[in-house]
Amino acid sequence: MSIDIVPLTQADIPGAVDCVQKAFADDPYFRWAFDDPSKFNIQRNAASLAAHLQYGISCNCPISVAKITRAANETKSDAEIHLPAGTVVGVAWWYSPQAPSMAQPWSVWAQDWLLSFRQLIYNIRFLGRGGLNVHRYWIWKKVQQIAHDTIWQDPRGYYFCNVVCVDSKARGMGVGKKLMENVMEKADRENMPCYLESSKGYPNVSIYERMGFELVKEIECADGKDVCKLYCMIRNPKSKE
Numbered sequence: 001m002s003i004d005i006v007p008l009t010q011a012d013i014p015g016a017v018d019c020v021q022k023a024f025a026d027d028p029y030f031r032w033a034f035d036d037p038s039k040f041n042i043q044r045n046a047a048s049l050a051a052h053l054q055y056g057i058s059c060n061c062p063i064s065v066a067k068i069t070r071a072a073n074e075t076k077s078d079a080e081i082h083l084p085a086g087t088v089v090g091v092a093w094w095y096s097p098q099a100p101s102m103a104q105p106w107s108v109w110a111q112d113w114l115l116s117f118r119q120l121i122y123n124i125r126f127l128g129r130g131g132l133n134v135h136r137y138w139i140w141k142k143v144q145q146i147a148h149d150t151i152w153q154d155p156r157g158y159y160f161c162n163v164v165c166v167d168s169k170a171r172g173m174g175v176g177k178k179l180m181e182n183v184m185e186k187a188d189r190e191n192m193p194c195y196l197e198s199s200k201g202y203p204n205v206s207i208y209e210r211m212g213f214e215l216v217k218e219i220e221c222a223d224g225k226d227v228c229k230l231y232c233m234i235r236n237p238k239s240k241e
C-alpha cells in the first residue's frame, strides 16, 4: 500500500467531502456549531462542503488530497487499512495569502458570489442550513475576525490552513505531515508565514508544534454557557541552511 499526495481535482470532491465529514464528526467546533444532532442533515452539509471545495479549485487554492494507490499488479485491498485504491484518506485545504492592503481579484469576487448563490439554492433544496446553528456561526466569524486583526501582523498575509484531516485508519503514519508539507515548503521558499486554528487542543497542538507551528493565542466562541475554544497557531518560514 502507498499513499500519494496530489492536487484536488473535481473527481476527488466526493471522496474529500466524505473524508472531512468523517474526520470532523467528533470535532469540538463542529459539535458546537451543529449543536442539535437531530437537525443535522449530512447531505446538506456535503453539498456545502462540495461547493466550498469547488470554490477552492476555481480560486486556485492549494488543496491537496492523500489517496491510496497500488502497484498495477496489486489487486487485493490492503491488509492493514482495508480501503480500495483511489480512496481519499486525507485532505489539506489551504487559502493562499491575501495582503489586507491588496484589492481582491475580480475572479475571486465572482467566485464568492457564485458560492453564495449555490448556498442559497441548497437552502431552498434542503429547506435550511442542515442543522448549522447560524447564530453560532456568526459568533465564530466575529471572534475569528477579532483574533486575525490582532494576530496577523505580517502585511503580506498568511497561508491559511482551513482544514486538514486524515482518515482515522491512516492517522499517525505521516500522512498529515506530508499533506501539510506541500504548502509549508512552498511557504518557506517564498519566506511566507502559515496560520491555522484547531478546536482540538489535544493532541493537535503538539502535532502542529512538530510541524513548526507555535501556539500564539487561545480564543473562545461563547454562546451562553456553551463555549468552543480555538487554538490559533502560526508557523514562521524556515530558512534552508
Ligand SMILES: CC(C)(COP(=O)(O)OP(=O)(O)OC[C@H]1O[C@@H](n2cnc3c(N)ncnc32)[C@H](O)[C@@H]1OP(=O)(O)O)[C@@H](O)C(=O)NCCC(=O)NCCS
Pocket (backbone or CB within 6 Å): 023, 024, 027, 163, 164, 165, 166, 167, 170, 171, 172, 173, 174, 175, 176, 177, 178, 196, 197, 198, 199, 200, 203, 204, 206, 207, 208, 210, 211
Ligand atoms: C491532526 C491530523 C491531521 C494529523 O495527521 P496524522 O496523519 O495523524 O499526523 P502524522 O502521522 O503526519 O504526524 C505528524 C507529527 O505529529 C506526531 N503525532 C501524530 N499523532 C500524534 C498524537 N496523537 N500525539 C502526539 N503527536 C502525534 C507524529 O509523531 C509526527 O511527528 P514527527 O514528524 O516528529 O514524527 C489527524 O490526526 C486528524 O485528521 N485528526 C482529526 C481531524 C482534526 O482534528 N483535524 C485538524 C483540525 S485543525
